[in-house]
Amino acid sequence: xxxxxxxxxxxxxxxxxxxxxxxxxxxxxxxxxxxxxxxxxxxxxxxxxxxxxxxxxxxxxxxxxxxxxxxxxxxxxxxxxxxxxxxxxxxxxxxxxxxxxxxxxxxxxxxxxxxxxxxxxxxxxxxxxxxxxxxxxxxxxxxxxxxxxxxxxxxxxxxxxxxxxxxxxxxxxxxxxxxxxxxxxxxxxxxxxxxxxxxxxxxxxxxxxxxxxxxxxxxxxxxxxxxxxxxxxxxxxxxxxxxxxxxxxxxxxxxxxxxxxxxxxxxxxxxxxxxxxxxxxxxxxxxxxxxxxxxxxxxxxxxxxxxxxxxxxxxxxxxxxxxxxxxxxxxxxxxxxxxxxxxxx
Numbered sequence: 001x002x003x004x005x006x007x008x009x010x011x012x013x014x015x016x017x018x019x020x021x022x023x024x025x026x027x028x029x030x031x032x033x034x035x036x037x038x039x040x041x042x043x044x045x046x047x048x049x050x051x052x053x054x055x056x057x058x059x060x061x062x063x064x065x066x067x068x069x070x071x072x073x074x075x076x077x078x079x080x081x082x083x084x085x086x087x088x089x090x091x092x093x094x095x096x097x098x099x100x101x102x103x104x105x106x107x108x109x110x111x112x113x114x115x116x117x118x119x120x121x122x123x124x125x126x127x128x129x130x131x132x133x134x135x136x137x138x139x140x141x142x143x144x145x146x147x148x149x150x151x152x153x154x155x156x157x158x159x160x161x162x163x164x165x166x167x168x169x170x171x172x173x174x175x176x177x178x179x180x181x182x183x184x185x186x187x188x189x190x191x192x193x194x195x196x197x198x199x200x201x202x203x204x205x206x207x208x209x210x211x212x213x214x215x216x217x218x219x220x221x222x223x224x225x226x227x228x229x230x231x232x233x234x235x236x237x238x239x240x241x242x243x244x245x246x247x248x249x250x251x252x253x254x255x256x257x258x259x260x261x262x263x264x265x266x267x268x269x270x271x272x273x274x275x276x277x278x279x280x281x282x283x284x285x286x287x288x289x290x291x292x293x294x295x296x297x298x299x300x301x302x303x304x305x306x307x308x309x310x311x312x313x314x315x316x317x318x319x320x321x322x323x324x325x326x327x328x329x330x331x332x333x334x335x336x337x338x339x340x341x342x343x344x345x
Contacts (some may be wrong), residue, residue, distance in 0.1 A: 005030050006342065007111055007121040009099050009286065012040015013082060014127035014316030017331045019091045020060055021339035022125075029091045030119060032111065034098040034128075038086025041131030042079045047155045048179055049075040052171055052233045053329045057207040060085065060332050070205070078328065099128075099286045108311065111286075123342045126287065126299070127315040130280035130326075133297075137167075137278055141256035150277040156180045159273055165261060167252070168277030169194045170230040174238050176277060181247045188249040189261075196239050197231040206233060207329070216324055282317060304338045310345055313338045 008018045011033030022029040031038070051058050056069035058078075063085060065073060073081070086093065098114040102124060111119040134149040150172050160183040166173050169190040180186045188194065199206055210216045232238065241247040253261040260268045287293055292308045294300055304320045306312035315335055316326045324330035 005121045006123040008125045010128035011038040017335035018125045021335035031093045032097045039082045053207045058329045123311045125313045133281045133283040135279045143256035144259045146273040159184045162272035164273045166275045173277035189252045196234045199233045199235045
């Protein structure tokens, strides 16, 4: 392979967005995907997951999401969409190709795979997602019940009749907590109260207004001053569940004691299962020897461009350039920005 190639690590939503942007700029990219399809981690999400944005706002530029445009696509619809995008993409795609290390080589890079392969590149875009690196907070004490991250959750049936605590106040925590509450006794343990944002205003989905008012373009630092906490889009269903007591929220518990959690007011309660909807961190183990990451494993970057290595870039990072950088509906915008600047170098 020629050393002037642009290699993209990861063939999920961020990797495909990067590949489209590089191709639009006139370069045929190389995509290295560890799985056997260009769908990323989407098949691994819980069964009932739906997008929080309507189909009309969820497709890539030039590749609209199929079907009725005001619906909220399901997990399996997203898998099908990404699969077809990968099949039709004019790129050199290598499936079942896991990158083990990235090293510098002259003015470029050499990527070595777990199977012993080697790819040389002038530019590298890391788009390997975060699903494989769920964030598990340190909670004092030992818990003898079941504890899992939402990445391991599939559906509510096996928790029927249980006392369940879901840790988190974001969209996934609310969606999972709500469906569990039909079968189990569920509490959301939160650092801050859930921040609901109406899904529809004046007959339009909130994503229409985010687009029309250009709020999606605001830097995260600006938007965080307008909205405290993580906004949860709601048609009124979730807020009603909290108001009715079907689902409740309490300040985060302070510790575990056997099969109990100790709440902030000192009370103790038996809990069968704790589900951590606490987010993810970038999964970049192949960069550990490059010096591109900080001590916590986070990339040193500005707006997706590496601060340590010219020619190295990232896609799909949370708050990379905007509040929605790591979402299907906005990663293409970041991809175009990164591709233009990477190729200009």
